[in-house]
Amino acid sequence: MLGLVQDRPLLISSLIEYAALNHGDVEIVSRSVEGPIHRTNYREVNLRAKKMAQALTKLGVEFGDRIGTLAWNGYRHLEIYFGISAMGSVCHTINPRLFPEQITYIANHAEDKFIFVDLTFVPLLEAVKDHLTGVKGFVIMTDEAHMPETSLDNVYCYETLIEAEDGNYEWPVFDENSASSLCYTSGTTGNPKGVLYSHRSTVLHSFCVCTTDGLGIGNRDSILPVVPMFHANAWGIPYAAAMSGAKMVMPGSQMDGQSIYELMEQEQVTLSAGVPTVWLMLLGYVKENNLRFSSMNRTVIGGSAAPRSMIETFVGEYGVEVCHAWGMTEMSPLGTTGNLLKKHENLSDDEKYAIRQKQGRTVYGVELKIVDDEGAEQPRDGVAFGRLLVRGPWITSGYFKHEGGDVVDADGWFDTGDVATIDPDGYMQITDRSKDVIKSGGEWISSIDVENEAVGCPGIVEAAVIAVPHPKWDERPLVIAVKEKDHPVTKEDLVHHLENSLAKWQLPDDVVFVDELPHTATGKLLKTKLRDEYKDYKLPTA
Numbered sequence: 001m002l003g004l005v006q007d008r009p010l011l012i013s014s015l016i017e018y019a020a021l022n023h024g025d026v027e028i029v030s031r032s033v034e035g036p037i038h039r040t041n042y043r044e045v046n047l048r049a050k051k052m053a054q055a056l057t058k059l060g061v062e063f064g065d066r067i068g069t070l071a072w073n074g075y076r077h078l079e080i081y082f083g084i085s086a087m088g089s090v091c092h093t094i095n096p097r098l099f100p101e102q103i104t105y106i107a108n109h110a111e112d113k114f115i116f117v118d119l120t121f122v123p124l125l126e127a128v129k130d131h132l133t134g135v136k137g138f139v140i141m142t143d144e145a146h147m148p149e150t151s152l153d154n155v156y157c158y159e160t161l162i163e164a165e166d167g168n169y170e171w172p173v174f175d176e177n178s179a180s181s182l183c184y185t186s187g188t189t190g191n192p193k194g195v196l197y198s199h200r201s202t203v204l205h206s207f208c209v210c211t212t213d214g215l216g217i218g219n220r221d222s223i224l225p226v227v228p229m230f231h232a233n234a235w236g237i238p239y240a241a242a243m244s245g246a247k248m249v250m251p252g253s254q255m256d257g258q259s260i261y262e263l264m265e266q267e268q269v270t271l272s273a274g275v276p277t278v279w280l281m282l283l284g285y286v287k288e289n290n291l292r293f294s295s296m297n298r299t300v301i302g303g304s305a306a307p308r309s310m311i312e313t314f315v316g317e318y319g320v321e322v323c324h325a326w327g328m329t330e331m332s333p334l335g336t337t338g339n340l341l342k343k344h345e346n347l348s349d350d351e352k353y354a355i356r357q358k359q360g361r362t363v364y365g366v367e368l369k370i371v372d373d374e375g376a377e378q379p380r381d382g383v384a385f386g387r388l389l390v391r392g393p394w395i396t397s398g399y400f401k402h403e404g405g406d407v408v409d410a411d412g413w414f415d416t417g418d419v420a421t422i423d424p425d426g427y428m429q430i431t432d433r434s435k436d437v438i439k440s441g442g443e444w445i446s447s448i449d450v451e452n453e454a455v456g457c458p459g460i461v462e463a464a465v466i467a468v469p470h471p472k473w474d475e476r477p478l479v480i481a482v483k484e485k486d487h488p489v490t491k492e493d494l495v496h497h498l499e500n501s502l503a504k505w506q507l508p509d510d511v512v513f514v515d516e517l518p519h520t521a522t523g524k525l526l527k528t529k530l531r532d533e534y535k536d537y538k539l540p541t542a
């Protein structure tokens, strides 16, 4: 017997319609690419998204067509997010930090019909335009006054397209399982692969993001997503913000510490989200200038492990609660959040930091387990580690066009490529990417553990730990670190610092100081590049 409940499809259009009707005046503030701060609200965003849908229909865009975007976090990108998906086409966010060949590959693989582009990235498209096979036209995200000279063909001006429409348009109703957006993983190996989200998965994920133990988003929040909209849908924040009527503050192209801090203060931001590298810059600026946060009370750190020292600074020095979150593009992306439980209230600061440093507990909707190489489930004792598998209604069932073949097993589990422990309270801790662990004489050394400890050493700004071949032990750890400017910290100081927390066999065999570490397009340490650079490195112990 079926229940007697209305079967209304979960569609992205419902998010922006809800926000426009119930939180119409709530502001969307953007640092525009043209320069000035721009203000709009949910009512306007919905109206202009409808106008864009009308314009795209006239240009021949049909249900299911992929439309690319190369854009920063800003109000026009938000209008496109809602407009394209809500009309039934697929919003394909392209990461502009990828190599030109990868961008060409992705746009062709997705068969993008049109590409929306911020002024900043017009030259990037001009350079690859002759290799784009299916693109029928480009929409430059600006007004007539700022339209650039360009060698692109079939160019449209965003504001002109919108001005020509009346917005008298009803969002269509269709199957909630229809594709809504597409995001390629940056792919440190092989070609990038497309993760194709649905309306249903996006709306369910938004509910989860809004829950108190998700990211806890509500209408009193002013949210600044530093995480880009081209990276796993800015962790789902644009959709969740509309669902809850939260104010959005969009940083545009300026992600340096000063620009982010100024926006946070001016717009009384309460919640922010980004990768550790970004917070490093922000905290550096705040510290140097002896500043405080007047409104920000929590921040989400994810994408890579949040070092304990960073969590301590936010919580201990600035009173900003940290939600350490883990997920991946393939998971929409939220998987776990590192909030404390009621029973942790009376623990010492030290014990609390140790918990906050873990990647956290599963949110409702995501199942986790760890398995060994034979697929046998490992105990949840916080000690045993294994390959981390996940399943749930917002986790990919396969990459676009079946790239990479079948990626879930018969029971629906997807292998994350991470290695982790799970403790009896359900807190998961990533010990490594399966390809980054250092296999030393039959023991595994977690590169992440060593990195976390290394950045806690005074004078060390950033550190990467990689395996270097060793005649006796197979592999041994090498630390490649960046120092604070003019800081006298030495290799011996760093090793001495690591001795406090690591076993002797886990200590690095050598330390190299560099000016800068390479990062992927999504801000993670690019270890493949480092491994390649240091593959012939002679360790003093070899």
Ligand code: ADP
Binding pocket: 184, 185, 186, 187, 232, 301, 302, 303, 304, 305, 306, 324, 325, 326, 327, 328, 329, 330, 333, 359, 416, 417, 418, 430, 433, 520, 522, 524
């Ligand atoms: P990419 O496109 O670079 O793969 P993703 O966000 O999809 O970007 O990357 C997901 C991976 O990032 C995870 O599998 C995990 O290895 C790493 N990651 C994400 N969040 C964390 C975290 N909080 N701590 C450690 N690693 C993380």
